[in-house]
Amino acid sequence: MAEELVPNDFLVSPELFEEYFFRQDSHANIQQLANEGKLGTLKNRFISWRIFLGILPYPGPLDVWINHLTELREKYQKMIDEQRKVKIDHLDPLIFNPLSQVSDNPWNNFHEDNELKQKIRLDVERTFQERPLFLLNEVQEMMVSILFTWAKGNPEISYKQGMNELLGILMFVGYAEIPENLSRISKKASEVLNVLNSREYLEADIYWCFARLMDLGISELFNPVVTHQSMQRKKPDLFTWNAEKMHNDLVNQDKSQEQNVSSILRRCHKVHHQLLQSIDRELFNHLEAKKTEPQMYLQRWLRCMLSREFNLADTLELWDAIFANYYAESEKELSFLDFLCIAMIVFVREFCKRYLVLQSDQSGILRRLLKYPPVEDVNILVGMALKYKTKNITPVKIVTKQEVSNLSSSPLFGQKKNLGADKTPPRMFGTSQGSSGWNNNLAGSIDEAISVIRDIANEKVYNENKVNRAMEVINRIKSFIEKDVSPKTVDPLSRK
């Protein structure tokens, strides 16, 4: 491979292949390497990823691998033949010819397919334009072919912009690791490596990686399907004075459990309202106060799996960790991606908070998040995400406005909370007017107390004053409980 096409760092190492994959006596702990950001040093990423994704069963004898790959490759060839041949053999050419306007003409599919192909080609030509590898005709043709095959096989979602970015990463890894110089390893090992990372079947191999990736929840993120109901509901309020109120309701509401929104929205809301709220309450409150809609920045992060936020080398390292964690947990989805997103937000938290105080709107935060600052070592993010993963995150309960007004009128809280203001989101505790001072009502205090305790637990530097106030609040709660003030005693320290 020409020097310019693939930088040396990304080439495959046949020697390491022989050492750790060919010989059955020594195995590399690829999961651990991935979590430490060192999978790149093994220089056999294509094989490692296929192991993580479940395409190559580990540690499996090598002939199992070869048989499995052969099967998959044949399956792919059959799929292509099936999809692209126009079935006209027994049809009367007078009616079923390429120009005929008849409705069930198989040639109509041919024309539609061509349009789809054109659409895909436009995006492929713009993928990784700065890299000469992606200007190669051969590479572009393969990408168009793979995306077309997947789109035809999954007509409900078909092709959407963003899929080309995901495929680009896979294509880079696959193409880069086609072995060139096999002189330094044994003949048998080089035969096996040539079969595993075959140039001839590269398209089929990458297709199956892509298909697997999409199956792990990523394809859902491109599914725009929303049921009719929600459309009807939104319309009438658009032009009344309630419009602003409605908008605010949408902004600060957790829609992660709602069925009548798209998958991507649900996931964005889950990351923001559930995960972020549990992990970093203060930051979450700040973002909510400034009405930062999660999907504004999370949509691209999730859909392109962070490939557009970082450079290629960093993206590969992040994907190593995402796949490794999927493999470790034998989950059904790539949930580590969510934790990485949280890590990214928390990483720039100081920036977010500072901006919030200085600026009145959310555009500053969005600007920062949409143009993510370069991180010197993305392994920091992986480390943070791993920590979050191991914490027991209990989902935050979504409370309706009615429930909150019920609670606020109960004697436990002393004074009635004013929820009439449009800016207040319907939640159990506190307001989101992100302030570091103490709120008047008890509920807000409890909130702050919890956040202080959490900070302590995270070994952050704490404020003596705040700790004392927290203790005060807790004692008050304790006395309430002991007095058993209301039949509906709510334990404020537990989250249901």
Next chain:
Amino acid sequence: MANIKMSQFGELVLLIGDLHIPQRSVDLPDKFKELLVPGKVQHILCTGNVGNREHSDWLKSLAANVHFVRGDFDEGTSLPEQKLITIGDWKLGLIHGHQVIPWGDKEALSNIQRVMDCDLLVSGHTHSSSIDTYDAKHFINPGSATGAYSPLTSESRPSFLIIALQGREATTFLYELIDGNVSVSKGSLTKSS
């Protein structure tokens, strides 16, 4: 480089020519005009002698890639005498045919094919459509799309051809106007190695 079958997608090519509008014919048959709409084919190979600017522009509007060669009545234009077009695995040669003497003779055309080194030679001028295979290579004549007269025939059937190229296979659809109706006949060709 790779052995992957890249031309799996299939392409449609329109072969048409010898319209002679307005010198020998008024216009294309209506039924042909109904069929020939933009966006149906990817390539057009025109054998020449279109007749006027208007109709060569019309042909250019039908597809993204349109190729013309010079016919004996295409004076004052800078069109090439012959053209070689590669589509997928197929190499198509295009020539009007008035240069090939005797006109329409298989052996003479075969010489041209060998010089151009194409798998399929498309020629016109005789105003008589034909699909032949000679010496394992293919020769197609789309005839005259308007049924104009020629030195060889006073009346000819209006005709044109569409070929679907997929991999090494080609399916031909010959459209003719017989007694005022369109008739389509199908054939298939394979590229010889």
